[in-house]
Amino acid sequence: MSIDEKITLWLAQLRVSGRAVLLARLVIAVAGAVALVVPALQTWDQPDLVAIVGVPLLVATVVLPDSLAAMGFLLLVALGWLMRGRGELSWSLVVTAIALVVLHLAAAFAAQLPSYVRVHRTALRRWWLPGATAVLLAPVVAAAAALIRDANIAGSLLVTAAAIALSAATLWFAAGQKLDRD
Structure with a gap:
């Protein structure tokens, strides 16, 4: 061709x-x-x-x-x-x-x-909530990281890792994922 x-x-x-x-x-x-x-x-x-x-x-x-x-x-x-x-x-x-x-x-x-x-529009709905959540979480996590960076808090790496894990869990559940295998 x-x-x-x-x-x-x-x-x-x-x-x-x-x-x-x-x-x-x-x-x-x-x-x-x-x-x-x-x-x-x-x-x-x-x-x-x-x-x-x-x-x-x-x-x-x-x-x-x-x-x-x-x-x-x-x-x-x-x-x-x-x-x-x-x-x-x-x-x-x-x-x-x-x-x-x-x-x-x-x-x-x-x-x-x-x-x-x-x-069909129903397929778009599955992407809308996780997408909007991810877009809104980006500046929130950035602002939280900026506040923690200059605060000299002991364990700030742990706090940052917890924030990333919480963001991932939020996106997981916003996408309609479930923990069970059914």
């Missing part, structure tokens, strides 16, 4: 795809753009490699959300921030973290669906 036949097939699948699939891929694109632009606007010097490699990874994530491109994009943006970013909590860090969480959730949703599938 030649490249033009592959593009024609992909465009035909795109024309018959449902709104949920297109919306998920649009959310991936917007969240990825935010995650690339916000660190680039900071006063510190971000490595050029983040933009050079990030844009193709974002395009690959939108086109193939079930590939490793999404994980590569998340790691690239996070490592780019950790390499040169300030060690303090800021609104730009929170916005970037929320953008990465949204990108991760949208890619996970889109990865389980072929591009031509139609999704």
Whole structure:
């Protein structure tokens, strides 16, 4: 199959795809753009490699959300921030973290669906509550970590680990998971 036949097939699948699939891929694109632009606007010097490699990874994530491109994009943006970013909590860090969480959730949703599938609204409800909970927990955990960091509290690592475990348990139960095997 030649490249033009592959593009024609992909465009035909795109024309018959449902709104949920297109919306998920649009959310991936917007969240990825935010995650690339916000660190680039900071006063510190971000490595050029983040933009050079990030844009193709974002395009690959939108086109193939079930590939490793999404994980590569998340790691690239996070490592780019950790390499040169300030060690303090800021609104730009929170916005970037929320953008990465949204990108991760949208890619996970889109990865389980072929591009031509139609999704009913009830399938979206299963993702809405855990997604909203994760987006709301990101700034809360960041603010709590900033408060604990400068407080010189004994056992603050234990408190941070407990907060992460509590966040994971909240997302687990918000997703409708149960502890029994039935």
